[in-house]
Amino acid sequence: MVPDRRMAPRATLPPHPPTGLLVFQPLKRRHCAECRRGPLSLLVLEDAAPRCLDCADLGHLVFLPRGDTALTRRSREESTLSAVVVRFNRRRSRYERQGVLVEEAALARAEQRCLADAEARRRRRVRDARRRAAQDALFAEAFSAEIRRLFPGCPADRARAIAAHASERGSGRVGRSAAGRALTEGAVTSAVVASVRHLDTPYDRLLMSGVPRHEARRRIAAAVETVLRRWTEAGLGSAG
Numbered sequence: 001m002v003p004d005r006r007m008a009p010r011a012t013l014p015p016h017p018p019t020g021l022l023v024f025q026p027l028k029r030r031h032c033a034e035c036r037r038g039p040l041s042l043l044v045l046e047d048a049a050p051r052c053l054d055c056a057d058l059g060h061l062v063f064l065p066r067g068d069t070a071l072t073r074r075s076r077e078e079s080t081l082s083a084v085v086v087r088f089n090r091r092r093s094r095y096e097r098q099g100v101l102v103e104e105a106a107l108a109r110a111e112q113r114c115l116a117d118a119e120a121r122r123r124r125r126v127r128d129a130r131r132r133a134a135q136d137a138l139f140a141e142a143f144s145a146e147i148r149r150l151f152p153g154c155p156a157d158r159a160r161a162i163a164a165h166a167s168e169r170g171s172g173r174v175g176r177s178a179a180g181r182a183l184t185e186g187a188v189t190s191a192v193v194a195s196v197r198h199l200d201t202p203y204d205r206l207l208m209s210g211v212p213r214h215e216a217r218r219r220i221a222a223a224v225e226t227v228l229r230r231w232t233e234a235g236l237g238s239a240g
């Protein structure tokens, strides 16, 4: 029922295609052979003569332009009477589908079905996002607990901030790496060191003033060590 590249050009197109109804967007000014109305924007060929949609008993149908495949398919499924609208492309020498004519109520039902699908997809996305957020929260909690185990003197809110930062989804930070996932001592420690470097030392200012990274790290190494020792020994102190 859908004309394609194999279909003959307009001159030899059979007046009654084998399946379905065809409606044409004429390239020339055409008038209805029955009621003489025109020029017609859409016409049906009956015995090779143009008829307007009203005379062809298709006047009650509404036009749905091509583009939304699901909506088109469902509109036709819902529609007792439907037609495919085509226009001849001279350059390509073939008829091209422009859309369909369907019953208005059918289109409304089809739109409802598509909306329901979109709503279902939206709800699934929300559920997935919640599940991921819950996983992230669990991971961040475990990460935070591990920081506090290794660095008991690290303030709790600071540990939470480091863990949240490290476990941010898709960030590629240590918390998302395989080592971070496993909460290895090395992964947890490097997240803590990174945080100390940026927040408790002039590291960022050194970088901004043009000090090379390795030189900057060398200059702040002692300061980082001091903070880490304080956070580690605070635990030993409270334990002893």
Ligand SMILES: [Zn+2]
Pocket: 032, 033, 034, 035, 036, 037, 051, 052, 053, 054, 055, 056
């Ligand atoms: Zn007519």
